[in-house]
Amino acid sequence: MIDYPLLSLLVWLPIAGAAALLAMDAMGNPGCRVMALLVSLATFVLSLSLYTNFDFTTAAMQFQENVPWIEAISANYHLGVDGISMPLIILTTFTTVLVVLAGWEVIQDKAAQYMAAFLVMEGLMNGVFAALDAVLFYVFWEAMLIPMFIIIGVWGGPKRVYATIKFFLYTFLGSVFMLVALIYMYLQADSFSILDFHVLSLGMTEQILIFIAFLMAFAVKVPMWPVHTWLPDAHVEAPTGGSVILAAIMLKIGGYGFLRFSLPITPDASHALDWLIILMSLVAVVYIGFVALVQQDMKKLIAYSSIAHMGFVTLGIFLVFTLMDNNDSLSGAALGMEGGMVQMISHGFISGALFLCVGVLYDRMHSRQINDYGGVANTMPVFAAFMVLFAMANAGLPGTSGFVGEFMVILASFKANFWFAFLAATTLILGAAYSLWMVKRVIFGEIANDNVRQLQDVNKREFVILASLAAMVLLFGLYPAPLTEIMHASVDNLLAHLSVSKLPPAETGIALLEAARP
Amino acid sequence: MIITLTEYLLLSPEIFILTMACLILVVEAFVGDRYRQASYVLAQLTLLVAAFISGSLIDNEALVMLGGMYVHDPMAALLKTSVFLVTIGAFAYARSYMTAQGGLRGEYYVLGLFAVLGMQVMISSHSLLTVYLGLELLSLSLYAMVAFDRDSPTASEAAMKYFVLGALASGMLLYGMSMLYGATGSLDIATIADVISAQGERSLVLVFGLCFIVVGLAFKFGAVPFHMWVPDVYHGAPTAVTLFIGSAPKIAAFAMAMRLLAESMGGLLVDWQGMLMILAVLSLAIGNVVAIAQTNMKRMLAYSTISHVGFLMLGILSGTDSGYSASMFYAITYALMAIGGFGVIILLSRSGEEADQLDDFRGLNDRSPWFALMMLILMFSMAGVPPTVGFYAKLAVLKAVIDVDMVWLALVAVFFSIIGAFYYIRIIKLMYFDEPVTDAPLKINTDLQIAVSTNSLLVLGLGLFPGALLALCNGVLA
Numbered sequence: 001m002i003d004y005p006l007l008s009l010l011v012w013l014p015i016a017g018a019a020a021l022l023a024m025d026a027m028g029n030p031g032c033r034v035m036a037l038l039v040s041l042a043t044f045v046l047s048l049s050l051y052t053n054f055d056f057t058t059a060a061m062q063f064q065e066n067v068p069w070i071e072a073i074s075a076n077y078h079l080g081v082d083g084i085s086m087p088l089i090i091l092t093t094f095t096t097v098l099v100v101l102a103g104w105e106v107i108q109d110k111a112a113q114y115m116a117a118f119l120v121m122e123g124l125m126n127g128v129f130a131a132l133d134a135v136l137f138y139v140f141w142e143a144m145l146i147p148m149f150i151i152i153g154v155w156g157g158p159k160r161v162y163a164t165i166k167f168f169l170y171t172f173l174g175s176v177f178m179l180v181a182l183i184y185m186y187l188q189a190d191s192f193s194i195l196d197f198h199v200l201s202l203g204m205t206e207q208i209l210i211f212i213a214f215l216m217a218f219a220v221k222v223p224m225w226p227v228h229t230w231l232p233d234a235h236v237e238a239p240t241g242g243s244v245i246l247a248a249i250m251l252k253i254g255g256y257g258f259l260r261f262s263l264p265i266t267p268d269a270s271h272a273l274d275w276l277i278i279l280m281s282l283v284a285v286v287y288i289g290f291v292a293l294v295q296q297d298m299k300k301l302i303a304y305s306s307i308a309h310m311g312f313v314t315l316g317i318f319l320v321f322t323l324m325d326n327n328d329s330l331s332g333a334a335l336g337m338e339g340g341m342v343q344m345i346s347h348g349f350i351s352g353a354l355f356l357c358v359g360v361l362y363d364r365m366h367s368r369q370i371n372d373y374g375g376v377a378n379t380m381p382v383f384a385a386f387m388v389l390f391a392m393a394n395a396g397l398p399g400t401s402g403f404v405g406e407f408m409v410i411l412a413s414f415k416a417n418f419w420f421a422f423l424a425a426t427t428l429i430l431g432a433a434y435s436l437w438m439v440k441r442v443i444f445g446e447i448a449n450d451n452v453r454q455l456q457d458v459n460k461r462e463f464v465i466l467a468s469l470a471a472m473v474l475l476f477g478l479y480p481a482p483l484t485e486i487m488h489a490s491v492d493n494l495l496a497h498l499s500v501s502k503l504p505p506a507e508t509g510i511a512l513l514e515a516a517r518p
Numbered sequence: 519m520i521i522t523l524t525e526y527l528l529l530s531p532e533i534f535i536l537t538m539a540c541l542i543l544v545v546e547a548f549v550g551d552r553y554r555q556a557s558y559v560l561a562q563l564t565l566l567v568a569a570f571i572s573g574s575l576i577d578n579e580a581l582v583m584l585g586g587m588y589v590h591d592p593m594a595a596l597l598k599t600s601v602f603l604v605t606i607g608a609f610a611y612a613r614s615y616m617t618a619q620g621g622l623r624g625e626y627y628v629l630g631l632f633a634v635l636g637m638q639v640m641i642s643s644h645s646l647l648t649v650y651l652g653l654e655l656l657s658l659s660l661y662a663m664v665a666f667d668r669d670s671p672t673a674s675e676a677a678m679k680y681f682v683l684g685a686l687a688s689g690m691l692l693y694g695m696s697m698l699y700g701a702t703g704s705l706d707i708a709t710i711a712d713v714i715s716a717q718g719e720r721s722l723v724l725v726f727g728l729c730f731i732v733v734g735l736a737f738k739f740g741a742v743p744f745h746m747w748v749p750d751v752y753h754g755a756p757t758a759v760t761l762f763i764g765s766a767p768k769i770a771a772f773a774m775a776m777r778l779l780a781e782s783m784g785g786l787l788v789d790w791q792g793m794l795m796i797l798a799v800l801s802l803a804i805g806n807v808v809a810i811a812q813t814n815m816k817r818m819l820a821y822s823t824i825s826h827v828g829f830l831m832l833g834i835l836s837g838t839d840s841g842y843s844a845s846m847f848y849a850i851t852y853a854l855m856a857i858g859g860f861g862v863i864i865l866l867s868r869s870g871e872e873a874d875q876l877d878d879f880r881g882l883n884d885r886s887p888w889f890a891l892m893m894l895i896l897m898f899s900m901a902g903v904p905p906t907v908g909f910y911a912k913l914a915v916l917k918a919v920i921d922v923d924m925v926w927l928a929l930v931a932v933f934f935s936i937i938g939a940f941y942y943i944r945i946i947k948l949m950y951f952d953e954p955v956t957d958a959p960l961k962i963n964t965d966l967q968i969a970v971s972t973n974s975l976l977v978l979g980l981g982l983f984p985g986a987l988l989a990l991c992n993g994v995l996a
Contacts, residue, residue, distance in 0.1 A: 072989045146898060154950050164951075180920065
């Protein structure tokens with residue numbers, strides 16, 4: 001085991017690095033990019049020891065740190081990870097390295113602040129995934145908005161101010177209601193520990209209200225239809241790095257929230273309202289898939305495709321109750337949940353890669369419009385190969401990581417309900433349609449205009465970024481076992497927890513009667 | 519009446535402040551221009567010593583003295599210490615303002631010290647008369663301070679408005695107190711509380727008196743619908759005065775609410791709870807919504823104050839110890855944020871003109887990344903975004919409100935704080951996303967730099983480690 005505070009290091013090292021970087025810049029030292037790269041690499045390497053030292057057999061929290069923090073409200077500085085949060089932390093540290101690299105030459109204006117903002121972001125996101133105390137979680141969760149707000153607003157596109165304020169207010173709106181729910185549970189449990197919330201007995205009305213408060217926070221973050229409208233704006237206006245972090249990590253925080261808060265804290269309300277989530281997810285998959293089809297702007301297209309793919313995540317997570325009702329075995333339910341989680345990780349790689357691809361094109365042509373391109377494969381063959389691979393992965397081609405998650409979720413939904421599976425499977429058609437049609441119009445065909453003719457292929461830096469992502473996409477596509485292995489114990493534990501009602505004895509009878517009614 | 523040694527000790531901050539205020543007045547009149555800073559240094563030393571003394575008195579037992587007119591308790595000691603410390607910050611900003619703008623003189627410090635004395639009396643009052651005495655001493659000093667810049671028409675107008683409305687409010691308060699006296703036969707806060715709890719049925723005259731007292735209180739707090747003076751006074755007064763009015767007196771107003779409502783009329787909780795509820799919800803709504811429409815930074819902060827007062831009242835109306843301590847925490851931290859916010863306005867002002875338009879904040883990040891960051895911390899703190907102290911203030915108040923089963927009130931409060939977030943982040947937008955209107959480099963003297971930096975870092979530091987102050991606020995009410 002590890003005897004140093006690994007999780008604290010993962011949270012505070014990037015933040016301290018960011019402070020050092022700003023100080024260096026203020027003293028006129030030009031090495032901010034190298035410094036940022038070193039800090040992000042160091043954090044990534046550190047985070048790998050989470051994997052190597054991870055105990056796969058237990059669902060208990062590992063690498064725990066627990067010290068009193070605010071004694072007046074009995075909030076503790078309590079960190080720890082399990083199989084649900086650990087892969088997301090490694091995804092965060094991995095993506096940050098790529099983002100720092102991606103901004104290397106492009107960002108000339110206030111480069112030190114740009115790099116510092118991303119490092120702070122990294123630390124805070126690690127904090128969100130590792131926090132086991134509700135106040136600590138909320139602090140990281142909200143604080144995360146500050147650097148993102150700045151990133152979109154300072155380095156973004158022409159309509160950045162509108163996009164970033166919309167982003168901020170939307171997410172703030174969702175989360176303050178969660179705060180009220182957290183305080184309410186604190187007063188019931190007399191503790192802010194998330195693990196205490198998990199075992200807190202709550203009546204049905206309370207559960208439903210708390211569930212809705214959580215839903216407002218997490219649905220905005222995921223984002224689920226119909227509260228998704230901030231995402232296309234934010235993505236289009238954000239700089240490449242901002243889009244990558246948004247798509248690869250921040251959206252996952254919503255999915256993580258469902259797994260860590262909604263399901264275990266309010267299992268009965270989740271059960272009662274799972275139709276709502278499934279409905280919203282299926283609408284996202286089908287309707288947003290069609291919306292993606294007609295986009296002219298590449299970033300917008302990928303943004304909509306992200307919403308559709310995240311619909312799969314929430315679908316997989318909330319299928320569990322239908323599956324548990326259908327048959328007593330939990331294996332089908334585990335399939336859906338793990339599918340959703342694999343989809344989160346895989347979408348992190350794929351959407352990040354696609355945004356980076358668009359970034360590569362944008363840096364050269366300063367346009368994201370599909371119509372401005374055509375025949376890029378002729379002048380940028382290496383780049384074209386990567387972009388086609390990632391588009392295929394986005395469409396869920398077997399052999400790429402995109403296939404694994406989608407397949408698991410569709411399989412699970414088949415066991416749940418034929419129509420769920422039917423609707424979910426439309427993504428295989430729609431996803432292929434919008435991804436490949438974009439590739440056809442941008443990459444293939446005759447060279448469309450002189451600008452395309454003068455394009456230079458990817459340089460070494462861009463090659464390294466895209467190649468490492470391609471390696472990940474293929475690795476988890478061909479051999480997803482390491483990923484599912486991490487999750488098994490935690491998912492089984494969560495399912496066991498969900499199969500037991502949390503209602504107080506007086507209400508259980510009523511709930512059973514209602515459930516038995518045809 | 520014999521005053522014991524202990525009582526002298528407990529009264530020593532008041533005695534010290536009074537003596538020094540008189541002394542500085544004399545010094546100011548006799549020293550020449552060469553020693554202009556003498557009164558500033560003396561005033562700061564006075565406050566520092568007073569803060570030290572009253573800080574060391576926090577652990578002393580509660581004691582009623584001076585024939586029942588005056589009380590020392592841990593809450594009073596903590597609030598006084600906060601008032602001293604906040605005033606030290608306010609004076610530091612004020613000096614930079616005076617150096618840059620001219621116009622104000624050493625009388626600022628003298629009047630400021632008298633206002634501080636008034637606040638001390640309010641905080642420690644144990645009789646309705648003492649409350650009124652302290653309030654008037656505070657108010658009269660403030661009226662004079664607002665009118666300091668006598669050549670400015672807006673300042674004179676503000677002072678006039680403040681004076682007339684303030685007098686009206688004092689009249690209301692006094693009228694309410696007289697009814698309370700008529701109904702209970704006493705001016706002593708503890709006796710009033712006993713009489714009220716002894717009466718099984720509350721008399722009409724008592725509730726009537728309560729109404730007038732709440733109106734007077736709301737006036738002093740600046741709660742809607744008694745808020746009309748706030749924007750005009752904040753806008754019209756010199757920034758150095760605005761920042762003083764907007765900070766420490768809120769702590770004293772909290773103390774007055776505690777003494778009048780919680781301590782003397784705790785038995786009438788159900789009555790004043792409903793009144794404060796209306797005031798709080800209206801303040802949150804009007805303050806946050808109208809602030810969006812402002813183009814002047816001082817007016818915007820005035821409406822922001824109104825909304826913060828709404829939040830502060832939520833804690834008081836919950837009527838529990840945890841609610842009172844949440845409000846106390848809110849008042850203290852809000853005063854800290856408020857002097858910081860106005861301090862940045864002073865920081866941006868160029869000699870001869872104030873930088874109180876929102877446009878003056880444009881592109882601050884290009885001109886000075888450090889102070890843009892400091893203002894960012896202050897704005898996010900006012901919006902209640904962690905990891906700043908403003909978040910814990912809101913958290914504590916929400917917790918108190920939910921604890922007494924008023925979840926809907928908490929929902930209303932968070933809903934309006936979303937609206938409020940908009941105008942705070944608009945300032946950040948101006949600082950970070952817009953181009954500067956002027957390329958003139960910021961000329962900031964060193965002590966102002968230190969003051970703003972310390973202030974903002976304190977807001978951030980208390981946000982990371984709020985435990986000690988929260989525990990202190992809980993402790994003095996236990």
